[in-house]
Amino acid sequence: MRNPIRPTDNEARQLARELLLPARYGALGVCLPDGGAPMVSRVAMLWLGAPMLLLSDLALHMKALRADPRCSLLIGAPGAKGDPLIYPRITLQAEAQEVEKAAFRDEWLKAAPKTTLYYDFSDFHLLRLNVRQAFLNGGFGKAFQLGPEDLPLDI
């Protein structure tokens, strides 16, 4: 069977930037406690030098990450027309690590002013995703595997 992964080039790195830097949310995959089944949910995400998530203790994904920090984040939304699979998306394979919420408050709220409503709630936490690998799909026949060095990480 042919290998569908293309060699990473600057076009792929540029597409990854275009998907990641403006993102405001993603589909987060975690392993559920008691068995490790996967669960996917929509989460608030911003790229602040690295992918950052704002999560509540009330959510099952937060409980799951406390038990197993491995996660996956799918970024990118299809357009309204045509096959949803022709539209680019990127999946980050990462480990989540809690960071000091107060230190990122101004930067987060500038980019996502609507979250002022709940950013300071004590059950909300800020987590950085330490990315190990990324799968970029630019549409059919355009699959790439990226490393942290190919992403716009600056911390």
Added chain:
Amino acid sequence: MRNPIRPTDNEARQLARELLLPARYGALGVCLPDGGAPMVSRVAMLWLGAPMLLLSDLALHMKALRADPRCSLLIGAPGAKGDPLIYPRITLQAEAQEVEKAAFRDEWLKAAPKTTLYYDFSDFHLLRLNVRQAFLNGGFGKAFQLGPEDLPLDI
């Protein structure tokens, strides 16, 4: 800590229908072989009496499902304005099971004519998701936990 899950009512069941029946894609979470880390990717999905996925052998999620059929599918896209978390979505917790692709060909292609390009390719397979549980989120403070009996399943 308060329990954020509300009792399931007909409004919740109706919202689940509105999300599931017109869906054309979803964010699929699987457990990767060699360790069970989660991975999320965009997949083609249609509701044909149950959630059905059209997946290629070339994709990592298909290899993963062959090793562990447990999966999670997030359905629903946020609107363009405001906080992405105010928009409803539903997560299906399921097990994937391959079904006979030819038996669903007409129904699938009627709903997703663009996939005529590759539906018959030998590396593409049709999988039904046998849903065990669903998490519905209608926006902040509107979380529900649904069972198969609350969903528009007819097979």
